[in-house]
Amino acid sequence: MNLRLGTRGSALATAQSGQFADAVVAAASAAGVEATVELHKVTTKGDVDRGSLVGLSQTGVFVTALREALLAGECDFIVHSLKDVPTQPYPGLEVVAIPEREDPRDVLCTDGRSLEELPQGAAIGTGSPRRAAQMLAMRPDLDIRPLRGNVDTRLGRIGDGLDGVLLAAAGLNRLGRAADATEPLNVTAMVPAPGQGALAIEIRDDAPDELRTLLATLDHAETRACVTAEREALRVLDAGCAAPVAAHATVSRGRLTLHTRVIGHDGTLALNERNSDVLEEAASVGRSSGFSLLGRGAERLMGRA
Numbered sequence: 001m002n003l004r005l006g007t008r009g010s011a012l013a014t015a016q017s018g019q020f021a022d023a024v025v026a027a028a029s030a031a032g033v034e035a036t037v038e039l040h041k042v043t044t045k046g047d048v049d050r051g052s053l054v055g056l057s058q059t060g061v062f063v064t065a066l067r068e069a070l071l072a073g074e075c076d077f078i079v080h081s082l083k084d085v086p087t088q089p090y091p092g093l094e095v096v097a098i099p100e101r102e103d104p105r106d107v108l109c110t111d112g113r114s115l116e117e118l119p120q121g122a123a124i125g126t127g128s129p130r131r132a133a134q135m136l137a138m139r140p141d142l143d144i145r146p147l148r149g150n151v152d153t154r155l156g157r158i159g160d161g162l163d164g165v166l167l168a169a170a171g172l173n174r175l176g177r178a179a180d181a182t183e184p185l186n187v188t189a190m191v192p193a194p195g196q197g198a199l200a201i202e203i204r205d206d207a208p209d210e211l212r213t214l215l216a217t218l219d220h221a222e223t224r225a226c227v228t229a230e231r232e233a234l235r236v237l238d239a240g241c242a243a244p245v246a247a248h249a250t251v252s253r254g255r256l257t258l259h260t261r262v263i264g265h266d267g268t269l270a271l272n273e274r275n276s277d278v279l280e281e282a283a284s285v286g287r288s289s290g291f292s293l294l295g296r297g298a299e300r301l302m303g304r305a
């Protein structure tokens with residue numbers, strides 16, 4: 001099989017697509033099939049826009065161009081950062097695998113100082129309302145500044161107007177920049193974004209069985225259950241990647257526990273919901289968490305009521 005993997009051109013997208021391509025070749029070889037994977041570069045609107053995340057009118061700007069290239073037959077499959085993928089299904093496409101998740105945590109990157117060591121009023125860059133609000137809940141004195149751009153650009157701002165920046169551990173790890181993470185933030189203080197650290201592999205729904213079967217071997221059931229719960233909560237809350245909504249599921253002894261948090265923009269008010277059940281009920285755990293939060297006034301916190 002000679003396969004074409006559609007990818008964005010950013011360093012992070014290229015790194016994670018390249019790593020996944022290697023995994024596909026290895027999985028094929030383990031199954032006694034010879035496969036090659038060639039990266040096909042696609043430019044997306046999200047790579048061009050440089051505004052703050054909050055300013056984007058809709059979620060999914062990073063994924064639409066890739067999906068169109070896949071539907072047009074320019075490539076055979078695509079790899080997304082799951083947290084950038086809108087919750088509604090896309091006609092004609094199918095998520096065939098969700099590989100094992102990377103570190104789901106957010107990290108603080110500074111010149112070496114921990115969060116505790118940063119002075120009163122220190123300037124922290126993030127374009128994410130979820131990160132901003134939870135950061136302010138921990139340290140109300142911090143000066144949260146808007147920040148966008150690729151990981152390199154963001155790291156470059158440390159010591160250049162900013163004392164620190166907030167990033168996903170997964171992105172740094174995939175770029176081989178784990179050493180730039182000064183302090184990983186625990187998932188209770190800084191609940192991650194739904195799907196953070198996970199990838200979603202998409203094919204056309206008329207993809208050949210051989211390709212479908214090969215990619216499906218890279219699915220990780222536990223990760224799939226966790227992100228199903230997280231994204232179902234997000235879907236019920238009708239929130240996108242720019243909303244101050246956090247959801248993180250873990251699995252222990254066959255049970256899945258989902259922690260969902262909706263935070264007011266200044267971090268002073270938050271609603272938390274914890275639900276757990278067997279893995280098979282992942283979607284219903286997410287759904288009931290979302291509905292409980294709506295019943296408790298989540299819409300007001302999200303600024304919609």
Ligand SMILES: NCc1[nH]cc(CCC(=O)O)c1CC(=O)O
Pocket residue numbers: 081082083084166167168169170171195196197198
């Ligand atoms: N919204 C940008 C984005 N989309 C995916 C990642 C990397 C982390 C992941 O794969 O979940 C990042 C960068 C970041 O949030 O620091």
